[in-house]
Amino acid sequence: MKRRSFQVTMVGLILLLLLVSTLSFSLGTLALSPLEILKTLIGRGTQQQELALFVIRLPRILIALLVGAALAVSGTILQSVVDNDLAEPGILGINSGAALFVVIYIYLTNGNNYYSMPDFTIFTMPFIALSGGLVAAVLIYGLAWKQGMNSMRLLLMGIAVNVAFTSLIIIMQLRFNNQDFNRVLMWTSGSLWGTSWIYVGVAAPVIIALIAITIYGSRYLDVLRMGEMTAIGLGVNVLKAQRYLIFIAVALAAVATSVAGNISFVGLMAPHISRKLVGARHQYLTVTAMLVGMILVVAADMIARNLFAPIELFIGAVISVIGTPYFIYLMLKQDHYE
Amino acid sequence: MINPDVNDWRSDLRMVAEMFGKEEEAEAYISDYEAKAAEVGAAIKAVNGEQATYYAFLAGDDIHFLFTGAAYGDIFYNDMGLAMPENLPEQDSIELPMVDLEALTEIESDYILILASDEQRAEFESSSVFNSMETVQNGNVIWVSLSPYFNQAYSPYGKYQLLDELQELLIR
Amino acid sequence: MKKQVTEVNRTAMVLVLCFVGLALIFLGIILSISYGTREVAGIDIIQGLFAREKMNIEQLIIWDYRFPRAISAVLIGCFLATSGAMMQGITRNSLASPSIMGVNQGAVLAMAIYMSSQAIPATIVRVFFAFIGAAISAVFIFLLSLRRANLDITRMLLAGSALGALFLSLASMVALLTGNSKDLAFWMAGGFGSVNWSTVYLLLGASIILPFALTLSPKIMIVSLGDEVAIGLGEKPNLIRFLAFICIVLLSGVAISVGGNIGFICLIVPHIARMGVGVDYRYVIPISMVFGGVLLVFSDVIARVIGNTGEIPVGSITSLIGVPVLIYLVRREKRT
Helix, strand or coil: CCHHHHHHHHHHHHHHHHHHHHHHHHCCCCCCCHHHHHHHHHCCCCHHHHHHHHHHHHHHHHHHHHHHHHHHHHHHHHHHHHCCCCCCCCCCCHHHHHHHHHHHHHHHHHCCCCCCCCHHHHHHHHHHHHHHHHHHHHHHHHHHCCCCCCHHHHHHHHHHHHHHHHHHHHHHHHHHCCCCHHHHHHHHHCCCCCCCHHHHHHHHHHHHHHHHHHHHCHHHHHHHHCCHHHHHHCCCCHHHHHHHHHHHHHHHHHHHHHHHCCCCCHHHHHHHHHHHHHCCCHHHHHHHHHHHHHHHHHHHHHHHHHCCCCCCCCHHHHHHHHHHHHHHHHHHHHHHHC | CCCCCCCCHHHHHHHHHHHHCCHHHHHHHHHHHHHHHHHHHHHHHHHHCCCCEEEEEECCCCCEEECCCCCHHHHHHHHCCCECCCCCCCCCCCCCCEECHHHHHHCCCCEEEEECCHHHHHHHHCCHHHHCCHHHHCCCEEEECHHHHHHHCCCHHHHHHHHHHHHHHHCC | CHHHHHHHHHHHHHHHHHHHHHHHHHHHHHHHHHCCCCCCCHHHHHHHCCCCCCCCHHHHHHHHHHHHHHHHHHHHHHHHHHHHHHHHHHHCCCCCCCCCCCHHHHHHHHHHHHHHCCCCCCHHHHHHHHHHHHHHHHHHHHHHHEECCEECHHHHHHHHHHHHHHHHHHHHHHHHHCCCHHHHHHHHHCCCCCCCHHHHHHHHHHCCHHHHHHHHHHHHHHHHCCHHHHHHCCCCHHHHHHHHHHHHHHHHHHHHHHHCCCCCHHHHHHHHHHHHHCCCHHHHHHHHHHHHHHHHHHHHHHHHHHCCCCCCCHHHHHHHHHHHHHHHHHHHCCCC
16 A cells, blocks of 8 residues: 555545544433633633543543554454454453453452542553453363464464453352442443543553553564464564564453453454455554554444433444444355355 | 441532532431421331231342342332331342342242233233232232333432332331 | 164163263252241241242242242253354354354343333243244354355354354444333343242243253254265255254244353253263264253352352352353364
8 A cells, every 4th residue: 555545545534533523522321512622722612521521431431432443453463473354352251351350350340330439449450351361261261272373273262262261250240249230241242431531541541551552563563464474584583482472462452341341343444444445454554443442442342331321231232233244245245265 | 237338329419419509408308308207207117016027029030039129119218117028138238239039938928019011010910820829919019110110219319209209018 | 783782772871871970960959949038947848849828928929939930941051052063063063052053142132122121021022033033043144154064163153253242242332222221130140039839830832842852852963074975865954954943043042032142051051961971963962962961950059059149140150160161162073
């Protein structure tokens, strides 16, 4: 892809993102017109508008952006390292692993009280999530290893492990917080409800840093995608690169899951769509996927919040309505090349 | 016995009042409510007797949720001063104790308030186990529909409205 | 001569296993009845097992509460295992099963829609909905799994789990939107809470399908040997598949509509049956019937003991047992 067309695509995506975000800002129980948004931003809105914007919507949309970016980049990395377009952290069970560890951690430190979690718990959550994601990743990889690695087997093992972790999450939640089935759904189907600035503060630095590292290491992803032999031939320590990259992918997915629950399919669709837009060169692909992921999550969150207001749908469920058919379509298409 | 942290609506109300600068109104509301609750409680006890026990639960499919410390429990035992059945399971965290039908039959109480949907009520009423409970046979079961009674018991405004209704419901 | 002896031996072994299974079911029911929140004395347990005019509350608990629950667990387990065994027979693959393939989840979604629509609360209508849901998703998955007229197991698993997850998401959304989430939650995770004698009668009625499944099993065995073999022997494989499909969907539909989403029984039990008696579906299907009941009634007891009666849905226990088995089976599969 030429540099010029890439820039055009970027501009287009950024504009789309701004549009979707503005829509998301304005829709809701308290409708805000773009003018009112601007006014409130400079500090000249009513108290109600400030509450809606600064306390409720702004952190939520920021989290949506961060989560979308993280999941998309995670999916991009996984698809290249595993060399299978169907790979993504949600399907592979990494998100459920992270969510399970966080759920257990919250229970151990906080009992059932979700409403006043001490800051310490929130700050340490990403690390717990990371360990959960890593445990899941190691488990899946180990189980899928049978005299060599087969990406389809990896996928199937991921699905099995996903079921296991999700069952455990359901048990944990129903056992210890039984009036509230919504809690279960929040973790297994994802939700951005109740996010606040502290979550933004916790997730943002980690996610931004990891994405930056990924973009910086784009060449490794390019080379790995060309196949193991080529990569070795080009002097890349394949095993080390793979492990390093998988670690980053897991970390991104885990942090995203720790603040938003298990949102699947973003990591599947974003890299795909981006590949169609800008081609496979990771320097462009990663950034594009990031933007596409952001757009997907912000749009889905907007739909989840507003479609059946005042009832809020779960964002993971909303995304899976498009994501599942997309997944199946990809799966059916894959066989053409086998 | 009942964990005061579990359902501290008063401090929540005070916090919100502080945000809007209406602390005095909040205090007035709270003392109004407490006075009225005591009144209603006394009226109920006058008719049903000082020792009469009451409890409320939320009907589920398999499992039912007892209002020991929260909502109705708070209103009955803390605010109205009604007596609690001896073997009512304790509530030690933010969630309601869960019991199944068998455990319900073990709680001895003079009156039971049940929050249930129509279907659940039908299921209960067709259960021979339920019908053989003493309280049921004495006709001292009060059925209440889920909406609005579930949420109402949790909110300060709702609780106040509820007091009059409870007086009517519980005096038989 | 030697071959005939082995045949007889095998049939004898299967019969013995069936008796063992029935004994285990009996034991499971006793265990299930004896365990509960309220302490019930032994004598009351025994007296509670027979319908009588006057029963004290403890006997009523046994008769009207625990006994129907135990029987339902046995029957539902039996239905699920049978549908799994039949499905594996007609697809010639040990990983096929209604829960993996999203069939059960389709029934769950249909049930969610039904429960939320507050339509006529007739049990028959409920079951019918579940049946339709199961049938539609089965057809869907089947079509997606075909690859050049062969059933591709990888596709089936991927599409099945993706669609299954989607159906469950949609079911939760329906529950959420219609304000039924609390009710739907426990039901969806699988459980026998709201079971009473009329549900037992329903299940007993549905068990008419079982003898039919048994008569179908020799045909299924032939189909499992291959289509050419079947045609050569004068059978019509697609007709057999179709009949089996009806049984599978009916059995799954009834099981799900009563017990909620209880997964993996349909996968694990036929597998264990095959380990015991080999791949002859004339034997696998009956053994699955019996041991399906065993597995579920014991899982229910475990779920209630660990979960302090009702806190852990039985579906979670079966998932926990089932996932290692699933992983093991996928690893063993040559075609993945």
